Amino acid sequence: MDKQRGDIFVSLSLLPTASGGRQGPTPAGHFNCLMTIDEQNFDVRLHLEKIGSISPGQKTRVPISFLNLKLARKHCSVGKKFSLREAKVIGDGIIEEILFSNESVMHQG
């Protein structure tokens, strides 16, 4: 599976800096952070190659890959809400599309 494409496609919004969000925009290539779904934390990578960096307060749609899809997949469904965090919560969003297949999960090992 092309990991650049991501495991899920989400819409998200980063908290404004004044509301406790990041101090500045994310890097433009990819951005690693934690995603919290169902009170479980997962390492994720936001693929920003096409949309560029995301600024605090910005809303956007982005593909995301999980470091460990096998662990995360059962928590993923369309419409599921999540939050993103680093050393603090930096944003939240909702899963719009599931991109992984059972086959891709199998191949992940």
Next chain:
Amino acid sequence: MSRGTHYSYVNNNPLSRIDRSGFDDTDVYVLPDLYSYGTRIVGDFGSGLGAVGSAIESAFRSAWDWLTGSGGGSQRSANQVDAQHHEINLSSPLQSVTQGATQPTDGNNFHYALSASGSTLGPQVVGNPSPYAFDPSSIGSSLGSLSGGIEDSLAQSQSYVCGPCAQPGAQPDPSQQMLPQITVTAQNPYSLSPVTTTAVYIGFGSVVGGGSGTTQLFRAVSPAELASIKGLGTFTNPPGIESKYFSTSLSGAQSYAAQAEAAFGDEPYSFVQTSIPNSQITPEMVPVGGVDGGIETVVVPTETLPVLEPPVIIELP
């Protein structure tokens, strides 16, 4: 290898060595502090603490979740505090297994970590939903992997010590959090009597809330970050990166690296170790429940990086 008696089986050292394969005897790890009490835990630590540590930690963590969750029930009460357990010491290897703030700051004495955790840990952990459903039998099965099947039997029991009252001379306070204490008894077929050890696990995220002392941190670093560390001797972040992720165990960092290389095609990672003063760790920096199935993680903001000890590159065989 000669045969005929159980003792020749391990080169006549049945109390200190095991032979899990029948072809090679290896050291049986003895907890030095507990040994003087006639207690010890057996296991093959010859290949490092990774798998063994995971087994022990998993068992302790399960017990912790059980004790602090709804399953604890009536067993969480002050009258089950055993004053003698205030004096329990753990050896350094076991403390590194249990990670984080469980590492002592005054030699091998565990009191410090307990006192640091008592009054501040509770709100972070009690009632926290956990993926680790506790099954008392899991203690035995987890430690079974530790022993490589050499023991005939494993048994365990749980009791409690009170965090704040774990200070020498302090009195139990039923309003305070109870800490799980696990006693494991292993019957080695080549020993004359069962061997027992007792340990206290102060819990996941126990560094939360500060206190003195430090917490060991490990990080998987990319070739570019490794070059930066070698050049600057410290951690830095490029523009746009506002935090760094650390595991409290080397195995946790290694797990991240292996998965990132497989999932994202990242270049091979190297590993560094550092430490952070517990007073600098805020609750927000420690994701409750860990990451990716329970890997204990500390997220350090860029502005806090200067308080970390200079990173030490870990040379792996």
